[in-house]
Amino acid sequence: MKFHLVVISLVFLAVPLTAQDALLPYATGTVTEFLQANKASGLPSIVLYNFNLDSG
Amino acid sequence: MLLPSDELKELNKRIPICLSGKELPASCDIRYGQFFYFFTFNENGELTDVCNFSSELAKRKKEGASLPNAFVDMVEESLTIETSLASSERAYLVSEGSQGTFEQLKSKLAELELIGSMRVVRLLRQNADKMSSPALTRFRALSLEIDAVSKQVINKAAIDSLALSIEDFLAAHPNYEAAEELIGSYLKVALKFTFDVSGRCQKVSDRWRKFAKKEDQRAAQALADKLTILCEKQLKDVSDRIDQLKSDKSFEAPRLYAQVGNAQKTLESLDKTASFGVMRPIHKSWREKATAKVRQ
Numbered sequence: 001m002k003f004h005l006v007v008i009s010l011v012f013l014a015v016p017l018t019a020q021d022a023l024l025p026y027a028t029g030t031v032t033e034f035l036q037a038n039k040a041s042g043l044p045s046i047v048l049y050n051f052n053l054d055s056g
Numbered sequence: 057m058l059l060p061s062d063e064l065k066e067l068n069k070r071i072p073i074c075l076s077g078k079e080l081p082a083s084c085d086i087r088y089g090q091f092f093y094f095f096t097f098n099e100n101g102e103l104t105d106v107c108n109f110s111s112e113l114a115k116r117k118k119e120g121a122s123l124p125n126a127f128v129d130m131v132e133e134s135l136t137i138e139t140s141l142a143s144s145e146r147a148y149l150v151s152e153g154s155q156g157t158f159e160q161l162k163s164k165l166a167e168l169e170l171i172g173s174m175r176v177v178r179l180l181r182q183n184a185d186k187m188s189s190p191a192l193t194r195f196r197a198l199s200l201e202i203d204a205v206s207k208q209v210i211n212k213a214a215i216d217s218l219a220l221s222i223e224d225f226l227a228a229h230p231n232y233e234a235a236e237e238l239i240g241s242y243l244k245v246a247l248k249f250t251f252d253v254s255g256r257c258q259k260v261s262d263r264w265r266k267f268a269k270k271e272d273q274r275a276a277q278a279l280a281d282k283l284t285i286l287c288e289k290q291l292k293d294v295s296d297r298i299d300q301l302k303s304d305k306s307f308e309a310p311r312l313y314a315q316v317g318n319a320q321k322t323l324e325s326l327d328k329t330a331s332f333g334v335m336r337p338i339h340k341s342w343r344e345k346a347t348a349k350v351r352q
Contacts, residue, residue: 025060025064025073026073034072035101037072043099044099045071045074045096046094046096046134047076048076048092049093050078051077
């Protein structure tokens with residue numbers, strides 16, 4: 001019974017997080033990795049300095 | 057602003073956008089860390105554009121754009137810039153330091169609001185010996201460093217480093233045509249936050265005289281004398297400003313007392329004024345030096 005409650009709670013927690021990730025049109029991770037990935041794909045990059053999802 | 061609008065989602069399908077937090081990209085330096093900056097990199101990962109994000113958005117909003125559209129327009133316009141800082145750096149190195157490519161490099165830095173200056177300074181110094189005039193390239197690096205420290209970078213390490221850069225350059229080139237101009241920048245920019253400017257100048261001029269090469273001794277002597285004269289003039293100006301202070305609680309008071317090396321007044325004025333942000337390490341250094349002087 002307790003196990004089921006934990007699983008249900010985790011699913012409910014995970015759904016909004018996943019939904020938020022899908023909605024936000026921003027890359028996550030370090031700037032260096034972001035730039036390297038775009039360079040490898042031949043894409044330009046925009047970096048917004050001083051922004052994070054909490055402060056913005 | 058960061059809430060995803062339809063315009064932003066559409067834009068992001070073509071252009072990847074990253075929120076950096078406090079992480080500065082491309083070995084850049086930044087003075088106004090509290091502001092939001094917008095960086096653009098081309099498909100080769102090279103920096104092409106930097107601007108103050110808030111000011112640019114506000115300007116476009118005043119012209120009637122909605123916030124999401126203002127941002128999209130900013131990105132679109134920025135992506136049309138073809139020159140990168142790296143391409144300007146390469147052009148300078150390939151030309152072995154021509155005047156034309158140096159002017160282009162300076163223009164590019166101005167376009168980037170001087171962000172990236174210190175990275176260029178390091179590059180010029182690392183490659184100076186390969187340029188047609190190593191001394192000129194070192195002087196250019198120094199002039200960019202002075203500009204960056206006076207306008208873009210503010211931290212104790214950068215200011216201390218600039219003082220050493222100027223001292224070393226003048227020790228190696230006492231005959232340099234811009235030597236007097238450099239002494240001016242040394243006193244006004246590099247020693248602006250130094251405790252006991254006169255003591256520092258005395259030590260530096262002694263070193264120039266003592267360690268000059270035989271063929272440079274006359275020039276080093278003249279340079280040391282010039283430093284002493286300009287230092288006295290600078291400190292006279294500082295003393296005049298102290299006389300004009302309305303209160304020791306004035307924000308400028310600790311710096312002025314520190315510059316003239318008045319240990320007791322430095323400590324007293326530090327106790328009466330607030331220390332914050334970038335000034336904390338500078339105030340800490342003044343306190344240590346003033347305390348040591350009082351105990352002597």
